[in-house]
Amino acid sequence: xxxxxxxxxxxxxxxxxxxxxxxxxxxxxxxxxxxxxxxxxxxxxxxxxxxxxxxxxxxxxxxxxxxxxxxxxxxxxxxxxxxxxxxxxxxxxxxxxxxxxxxxxxxxxxxxxxxxxxxxxxxxxxxxxxxxxxxxxxxxxxxxxxxxxxxxxxxxxxxxxxxxxxxxxxxxxxxxxxxxxxxxxxxxxxxxxxxxxxxxxxxxxxxxxxxxxxxx
Ligand code: GAR
Numbered sequence: 635x636x637x638x639x640x641x642x643x644x645x646x647x648x649x650x651x652x653x654x655x656x657x658x659x660x661x662x663x664x665x666x667x668x669x670x671x672x673x674x675x676x677x678x679x680x681x682x683x684x685x686x687x688x689x690x691x692x693x694x695x696x697x698x699x700x701x702x703x704x705x706x707x708x709x710x711x712x713x714x715x716x717x718x719x720x721x722x723x724x725x726x727x728x729x730x731x732x733x734x735x736x737x738x739x740x741x742x743x744x745x746x747x748x749x750x751x752x753x754x755x756x757x758x759x760x761x762x763x764x765x766x767x768x769x770x771x772x773x774x775x776x777x778x779x780x781x782x783x784x785x786x787x788x789x790x791x792x793x794x795x796x797x798x799x800x801x802x803x804x805x806x807x808x809x810x811x812x813x814x815x816x817x818x819x820x821x822x823x824x825x826x827x828x829x830x831x832x833x834x835x836x837x838x839x840x841x842x843x844x845x846x847x848x849x850x
Contacts, residue, residue, distance in 0.1 A: 636790065637664070637687065638668060638814070639823070640668040641666060641667045641668070641720045641823065641824035642667075642668055642670045642718060642721075643657070643667050643668065643669050643670060643719055643722070643723055644669075644670055644672075644673065644717050644719040644722050644820045645657065645671075645672045645673070645723045645725050646673050646710075646723070647672060647673070647679055647682075647727055647799070648674060648676050648727050648729070649676070649679050649680065649726050650681060650726065651679065651680055651681015651682070651685070651726065652674075652812075653724075653813065653816050654669075654672060654681045654684055654685065654725045655684050656812070656813035657661075657682075657725070657817055657820060658684065658685075658688050658690070659817075660820070660821065662688075665786050665821050665824060666819060666825065667721075667821075669685075669688075670717040670718075670719060671692075671695075672690055672691070672692050673713060673714065674693070675696075675697045675728075675729055676694075676696070681725075682830075685793045687832035693713060695709060695710055701740045703730070703732055704734070707728075707732040708734075710735065711804060712755050719742075719824055720742060721742050721743070721824070722742060722743040722744075723743075724746070725816070727744075736780050737780070740779075741777065743777065743778040744801045744816075745777075745778050745783070746774070746775050746810050746812055746816050747759070747774050748773050748812065749772065749773070749774065750770070750771060750772045750773075750790055750792065751776060751783060751846075752791070753768075755782060755784065756782065760804045760805045760808065763803050764799060764804060768795050769794065769795055770793070770795060770807060771792070771794075771795050772791050772792040772793055772808060773790065773791055773808050774787045774789070774807075775788050775816055786830065786843075787846035788838070788846060789818060789819050789847045790846050790847070790849075791812070791814060791815045791848060791849050791850070792849075794808045796810065800825065815849065821837060827839050
């Protein structure tokens with residue numbers, strides 16, 4: 635059998651897994667990735683079912699079984715590394731990560747965040763965008779660093795905030811864009827076009843990304 639040259643990926647989730655589904659679809663359409671495993675910190679995450687349906691190992695590592703964050707992240711690291719991934723993808727993984735964990739995956743861990751970073755780090759991004767009267771909102775894909783939602787951004791997508799929007803409507807509009815930008819960035823990484831430079835900036839096709847790329 636020919637050697638599988640695709641990028642091995644482990645995806646971490648906590649919930650619905652629609653971003654995971656976008657990556658599964660992209661893999662099926664020929665993106666050079668292989669999702670080797672999906673790991674959830676919640677046993678009831680719907681995304682686990684999506685993984686199983688596509689024959690991807692679906693692992694549960696419940697944070698409630700651990701005394702503290704360090705102990706959990708240490709076991710999570712062991713579980714991930716059993717699959718020897720070239721890239722770890724946070725796809726709605728709703729946990730703060732320890733610095734040791736983040737350092738271990740430096741340059742090979744991506745996150746998607748539902749705001750136009752650096753605006754609205756943390757939780758409840760859509761409601762906060764509505765509450766502050768933003769006219770534009772969106773999502774960002776970034777390399778993960780020790781600073782929460784603070785790592786260098788690679789690609790963003792923007793949506794308008796409409797007068798009749800509520801939290802659910804705005805979230806759905808942003809999510810649709812997430813499903814475009816996450817497979818795009820993962821594809822760049824898998825093709826060897828994207829890396830995190832020693833200068834802390836993302837580099838694409840041999841050039842530093844000074845300002846995040848942006849699609850409307
Ligand atoms: C997505 O909107 C993602 O950006 C967000 O959780 C949702 C997961 O949806 N992530 C964060 O807020 C991380 N700070 P999904 O489970 O359907 O992919």
